[in-house]
Amino acid sequence: MTSLASAPMGSAVERLRAGVEELSQRDQRVARFCIDHAEEVPFLSAGELAGRLGISGAAITRFSQRVGYDGYPHFQKTVRHDLRATLGLKQPGPQNAVVADFWASERANLENLAALPEQQLLLFAQAIAQARRVWIVGARSSYGLALMAEALLSSFRPRVEAHSADLLLSRPEQFLELTAEDAVLVYTLRRYSRATTQVVTALHERGVTVLLLTDQGASPLGKLARHCLRLPTQGSEAAASVAPFVSVTSLMIVLVARAWKGDHFKQTEALKAEFGVYEY
Incomplete structure (x- = not known):
């Protein structure tokens, strides 16, 4: 010894x-x-x-x-x-400090997004736009981000599906649907989900392009990703901030919409009008 x-x-x-x-x-x-x-x-x-x-x-x-x-x-x-123990989350402090601390953390996170290289963002969006099919994968709270991304992205390009990593593990035959022409957009934050790691590793072995949106920790999927964006997530209370993920997702939607020149969007809006999806 x-x-x-x-x-x-x-x-x-x-x-x-x-x-x-x-x-x-x-x-x-x-x-x-x-x-x-x-x-x-x-x-x-x-x-x-x-x-x-x-x-x-x-x-x-x-x-x-x-x-x-x-x-x-x-x-x-x-x-x-x-x-x-290194997640950087803090126990609740005095009630009168909670709101101010929260907004200060959110401002700092969003300001730090400006440090992301523009070329890196453009290549990430280009991979989403050019893929034949895009799966968006998350687990637990990250699955909520995946659902949001699907709802937004599917208006601007076809063949977009959100999947829970936990559910995919129960039906691995679905992996056969993807090929090297496809991409998987992955949302994962510490404590990184074992299910997400297993699913994405299996898809990567099939040649699927991995696009990773994660925090500034060392995600075990970082080594598999064709493109990886590491976002600041410092929380002022007992939860990491997801605002940077929402912001970057919105930016990706804008860039993908430009790449598709709005053709798919026009078709989806016409269908929504036909079926009375919205009040106005």
Whole structure:
């Protein structure tokens, strides 16, 4: 057992970082992967992590024990707990500060969106516009964002569908509908959904273009995305802000509508008028 196992308490990654030089060459490889990809550890079984590193699952178990844990599940649980503690969410403060703090956080998040490179935004929208079909995927609260995006985007281009990642996992045969000509627009925020990671990984393996809208954490899907927009989500209370996601989604709608030159929009509006969808 290394002295790292009895090191002062801190996060699992902090302890690895402090003691990595004490480890054997093989254990250093495991430790450095866990340091650099901490956000992925909660989603990887011992076998999957071993496969990424080209070693055995037993080696992962022994590594976990040598650095002070009962085994890999204990190490994984600790990393997951540490990540939850870094979400940046705060407990409610005095009632008279809540409203002012909320608007201050929202203003800061929206102002920070201006730092996103314009070319990156244009390429993201271009991929949405050019795909044969677009699936929009989210889980839990992110599924609400996916539904909003579907409602807006479907007026300006055809073949747009929102899907719950949890429900897709129960019907994986639906993955056969998508090909390399298609794109999946993914909404995911910390704590990243395991279902979303599994669904998008499967679609990526089918050649589907992955377009990722996420926060400024290290989403495990970042490495799969053709285009990725990392948005500021600092919350003033016990929830991350979704305003940047709504704003960027609205921008994507504008850019896609321009790319489609309004033809699909005219057709959808004519149908809505025919069926009396709106009061005026």
